[in-house]
Amino acid sequence: MSRVVRRPRSAVRRPVTISVVAVLVLVAGYLVAAAVVPFGPASASTTTYSAPTSSVPALSFPGYGATAVEATDFPESLRTSGDTKPRSIASITKIVTALVVLDEKPMAAGESGPAITFTPKMESLYAKYAAMNGEVAPMPAGLKLTEHQAFQVMLMKSANNYAGALAIWAFGSIAEYEQAATKWLEEHDLDDTTIHEPTGLDPQNTSTATDLVDLGQLALADPVVKEIVGTKDVTIPTVGEIENSNKLLGLDGIEGIKTGTLDEAGACLLFAATYERGGRDVTVIGVMLGGVDHDSLDVDVQRLLRSVADNFQVVPLTHAGQTFGTFSTPWQDEADAVTAEAAEVLVWGKTKVRATAHLDEVTLGTKGERVGTVRFTVTDHDPVTVPLVLERTIDDPGVWWRWTNPFQG
Structure with missing residues (x-):
């Protein structure tokens, strides 16, 4: 007559427990990794500058000599x-x-x-x-x-x-x-x-x-x-x-x-x-x-x-808060790069003005933080450089977004 050999209950539960622990470890590892992985910089784009215009002066010359x-x-x-x-x-x-x-x-x-x-x-x-x-x-x-x-x-x-x-x-x-x-x-x-x-x-x-x-x-x-x-x-x-x-x-x-x-x-x-x-x-x-x-x-x-x-004219190059670029994050947050101050130049007669914006790499930032410069080149005038700052704060999206959007930073 045969006998049934019974295993101890602890022996039966051990593989299940190990599996659960392994899963929990993996989940925890994922959550930690997803929570601490650094973001890459936000994508940055510059805006088109509309240059001020001026006219050719008409002078009152005599008709002799x-x-x-x-x-x-x-x-x-x-x-x-x-x-x-x-x-x-x-x-x-x-x-x-x-x-x-x-x-x-x-x-x-x-x-x-x-x-x-x-x-x-x-x-x-x-x-x-x-x-x-x-x-x-x-x-x-x-x-x-x-x-x-x-x-x-x-x-x-x-x-x-x-x-x-x-x-x-x-x-x-x-x-x-x-x-x-x-x-x-x-x-x-x-x-x-x-x-x-x-x-x-x-x-x-x-x-x-x-x-x-x-x-x-x-x-x-x-x-x-x-x-x-x-x-x-x-x-x-x-x-x-x-x-x-x-x-x-x-x-x-x-x-x-x-x-x-x-x-x-x-x-x-x-x-x-x-x-x-x-x-x-x-x-x-x-x-x-x-x-x-x-x-x-x-x-x-x-x-x-x-x-x-x-024919002397004060030409406004920019007003304070004018947008010269935008930062866009993976979590659909946007912040403009704006001029920190107004700038103007004194010119005479017809003048050409060009603006070139340079944006820094930005991931997170606070309102008013310097994030680049805009350089104005003006006819017969030394270049004028104005700092660009964040118009609004770029906040961390939080742990939940990181967990639900793994490694998108």
Whole structure:
């Protein structure tokens, strides 16, 4: 007779228990792994930028001679009218004389410079230039003035004998001055300018309107010349009270630079004016050659300057909070990358603006966190870079999403 062998109950349950534990371990491992697996960065896309527009300026040029005008630091603003050939420049020559003499006999801003004792040879220039109907000022032999005072008489009163005397004082003779002036013009790339003598009474002292705009830039860059051409009146020993020959000085922002008058040249003016635009000062430099007289020329200069000043524009590049990109997560969350601040630039005339956004890798983030930049390139302007920040927080989707969407990060 056979017997039935019974196993212990614990032996029967052991495989079932092991299986359950194994499953639980696997499930737990999955849940842990799914919960801690790192997300990849959210997908990022940039938006299309709508650039601001501007127009080509219409300037009020005269119908005679040659004219050029340019806003400093806005090279594309250079505009010209009339002929482009070299023309006689009359006493605008004295700006060249001042800069050439200062190159030889430097004088710092606020200083008087060395004393100059005028010689009989210098004194004789008075009669020479007076006979040519040129502007002159008293200069007796033995008179002592500082270099700064002599410059004032030359540039403000436009006294030809003082221009000649300064050239002789600095270089020994007019011929030596001519050589120095020629070298100085070459060094400063004023290739269309010719200077034979220091006064401008020689009609063969010639230049183009565009060269003279560059000369005006050089004049304003020298603090001594800039200060003197911007002075209305002054009293000089022996010479007496002198007034600036530029009657526009102080009107419409005009701060210089030099008048010129000669039969062959007509009425001429190298001028500069400064305006406040867009929270900054902007300087306009220009020249008019070949006017009928200074009264009508001055009217034309004021009209031209107003038309130039009116063409400065503040162009808004972006407002604060403008969207330049979007981050999208696998759990269907989205957050825009927006500008942290507004930005604008001062431009002149027609201007092109382009924007390029650069977005960082972002997985999670808080509102206001920096996530990239947008760089604006603007005609005649340094690039402008604005930080981009998250418009809203990108939160962790939580454990449940991770468990139900395994490894989708």
